[in-house]
Amino acid sequence: MEIDGDDDYVEYVPVHKRRAMEAQKILQRKGKTSALDEDEAEKSKAQEAKPSLLMKATQLKKEVPEVSPTEQIVQQEKEMIEHLSDRKTLMSVRELAKGITYTEPLWTGWKPPLAIRRMSNKQCEAIRKQWHIIVDGDDAPPPIKNFKDMRFPEPILRKLKEKGIVQPTPIQVQGLPVILSGRDMIGIAFTGSGKTLVFVLPLIMVALQEEVMMPIVAGEGPFGLIVCPSRELARQTYEVVEQFITPLRDAGYPELRPLLCIGGVDMRSQVDVVKKGVHIVVATPGRLKDMLAKKKMNLDNCRYLCLDEADRLVDLGFEDDIREVFDHFKAQRQTVLFSATMPTKIQNFARSALVKPIVVNVGRAGAANLDVIQEVEYVKQEVKMVYLLECLQKTPPPVLIFCENKADVDDIHEYLLLKGVEAVAIHGGKDQEEREYAIKAFKSGKKDVLVATDVASKGLDFPDIQHVINYDMPAEIENYVHRIGRTGRCGKTGIATTFINRNQSETTLLDLKHLLQEAKQRIPPVLCELDDPMEEAEAIASASGVKGCAYCGGLGHRIQNCPKLEHQKTQAIVNSRRDYFGGGGYRGEI
Template sequence: MLAAYSMAVVSGADPSSSANVLTDILGSATLCKREEDDYVEYIPVKKRRVMEAQKIVQCKGNSALEDESQKHAVARPSLLVKVSQLKLDLPEITPSEHIVQQEKQMIEHLADRKTLMSVRELAKGISYTEPLFTGWKPPLPIRRMSNKECESIRKQWRIVVDGEDIPPPIKSFKDMRFPEPILKKLEAKGITKPTPIQVQGLPVISSGRDMIGIAFTGSGKTLAFVLPLIMLALQEEVMMPAVPGEGPFGLVICPSRELARQTYEVVEEFFIPLREYGYPELRPLLCIGGVDMWSQLEVMKKGVHIVVATPGRLKDMLAKKMMNLNNCRYVTLDEADRLVDLGFEDDIKEVFDHFKAQRQTLLFSATMPANIQNFAQSALVKPVTVNVGRAGASNLDVIQEVEYVKQEAKTVYLLECLQKTPPPVVIFCEKKADVDDVHEYLLLKGVEAVAIHGGKDQEERERAISSFKAGKKDVLVATDVASKGLDFPDIQHVINYDMPAEIENYVHRIGRTGRCGNTGIATTFINKNQIGTTLLDLKHLLQEAKQRIPPVLAELNDPVEEVDAITDTSGVKGCAYCGGLGHRILDCPKLEHQKRMQIASSRREDFGSGGYRGEF
């Protein structure tokens, strides 16, 4: 090829044709090279058979190695296999036991709150190990009582206590060493001997111990924490009189204005005889919303000993430096679980931030679920729990009647129920609009009635309650604002125009009658509009109080009986969150409502109260 190209060049041919010749030559060379690369050597048949046999032997060897590795894998199982095996080895648990385990975990998470401790105490890790010293001691014979004698008295009065070094119960006010004017005032009110919650509660509180008091409605819980508070204020005033702007020494927090005013009146009632007998003057203060703040400030300037307040107004006065808790050493949360339920938890936490030293903390309520008790005990100092009856149980002095009434017939049937007993009568409704409708209907029928709910101003609410207490009006129509702790004299009959969504509200409502040993009647209207769990709670409550169960409730299926059989011995019977006996905490409507409220609150914080607001 190169020779042909040389001859073309020597012969003087055209350069372009010479280039073409060179291109042809190079192309032929490349083709030959490709043919050499694609060349496959011929393998004889005999040799190919040997090669195939070797491949078969090699495949068998690989399969044997895989089998061996699988044997080793069985000998050494993976972590996933180990976990599965451990689960299989665990003892089998029934579905009911599984539910109980889930509930315990939920209660532990719910109780992981320390609202009753200030931010300063939590931040610095401050914890108090010993209760406050008061100097009070019971008479010597009572101090010398043996544990067996104390337990005998508690059993006689059906008192259940829990705690360390519990003071002995005392069966008379005189042995509690109250001054003469207080004893005479109690006697004038017809109170000659203490109630069960007072028999054990008064010695515990007078000793300076933190306490959780649980007792049915109308059992005298208010006096149990008011009398020791008065003695503390008197002791402080005698030792060092309060100067202008000083105080308070004791604080009572209530969930509603009406309950705060009632407690304030009880405190003021005992201050009068003390002053008449020549004891130092003690000044109380009512700190509630709906009242001019400057009038409250005028009282504060003189120096106060006891403040009875609602959380909102108290928080405002503390924030504006109109009041301080530097010397406060006694605080009571009345209807403590209701304070938490009504959304006052953050307000209470802010109030506790103003305490500068250790204080004696008391919690009282008729319905105190286990989760509230657990979280309270984590912040109290060696607390004593005094329980008279089951927390959340209804008053046994109330005859409970449940009637199935269609929604459209309730107003007409209401007049028939009013004829069961003479006045005074309280009618409870769920909604403010229903209160107004029932009130208007009764007025049209000639019934002397008044109404209160959260939509009315404070002056109108106070006027309605005072006229009803004075006997000028026969019927009070109200929402649950009147069901928490209010003490109405001689209530004969309570009518639940609407069955409340939560069984706790039902217990508080019917507790407005049958107080202080008297007998009362509670009539409740139910229909298909009620939640199934609430009706089951009502059914169990009637069974517990040995009341007649209507057929509409008796027919309800009860899914919690098997679980309750387990928890009777080792856990909480019924719901640990709201105290209802007809459902478990996993199905608690109150807990679901609280979760929805928390979600709604977090959304308001993120987007504002008016919904999403974009920034442009």
């Protein structure tokens, strides 16, 4: 229906509105304020008193002080570290599920002599300052400057003297009293500083004490467990244990039986030792997990656990294996962790599981050994092999050459043999017999050169090496620190030559540049030319209290740009997908 004449159109007013208008007119005539106006006034007042969410947000933004870009980055880094540390990696599933926590350290009954116990805090601090030892933790035992006051049996003291170890190293001065007292400990010291003795000698004392109190019977044990990331390091640690057990047995002390529990060796021979009763086990994670899963061995009586090169073990590769091992403990244990590179994230993980831990730090975690002269040379990829022969002539043998991958190890080994160099090679792809022969021949001096992947970089002790060559610069600066630490051990000086070229990422090269700066070494022009973002990041470092990366310890980048963290995230995604394609089962250790 069409409306004729727009001028006559009157808008429809609802009935209640018309009534209100009429009431308004009557009230106006009487000269009174409209009740309706009052209602509206009250409503508007209420609205003013209760502002909208948009108004609130605007007011809050005005009130909050402006955050500087530096503070913003520091906050982001803090959140990232907290996010990485929220999983209690070193606690067993059983302990987490039942909420089991231990509040007091284990009692061992060991006490230092009275004169040392009576030392004041000021005297203790003076000794620590003299030896450059940093201690963090409650009620740390006093440092002891000689082995005799540590109350080791006479045969052990004689053996130390025989080996030429007359005075403890800084990590031993503080580390041995801490572990002998039964305290949990995180030990950080540069490579070649005598860390092995710090955890081996107290373990022998624990085993001896338990054996004297109640002799072990068939199928029992162990009392103590040492876990190492590689078979070679496990064998080396086992040999150190044997060196100190033999003189004790010869002197009439109870016999202690050690066991080397590694992959690549027939399990039956290892099970036979367990059947007799075993006191000390030195193991790699893969074989240890296998033995425990098949119930060939148990940790019911185990009260001492050492993770050697703990950062390597707690890394993604062995994280689950270590947690499974923790599941087999039936009671509280004393836990000690050792490494030359112990980034903040691993210290945070460790603190969640350790009981009142004491951190003993000799030098910055991840710092290079100052007894090593570091030489960095720019060498093009195609001439590396030829230049390697020239480098071998810098020092007399033995020389250690490190490569990133197995194929390069085999190529260099073959090339050196063709050139008449007495060389052996070792990597994860070789069988156990070949690996053992290579290490033995190199250590005994039959072979002059050992070509290896990072399997030989962690913890292995080659006392006479004067020269380490990095054929490739490793992607992670931690590996570089471990590699060059194979020389310059026990106070001797060594040389480390590293080949770099455009194949390396800028982050890795910046880490290397900062490490050389810290150790006051010569920096080659190719590294000086790099744009260094860390020069601008000094303000962030001072605000956060963390120099460099809190995740991997590299000095050339912050945690946001950490290549190791990126790699770990990628690996985690790959591993989470593996199950869909029929993956699984036990992972073989290095």
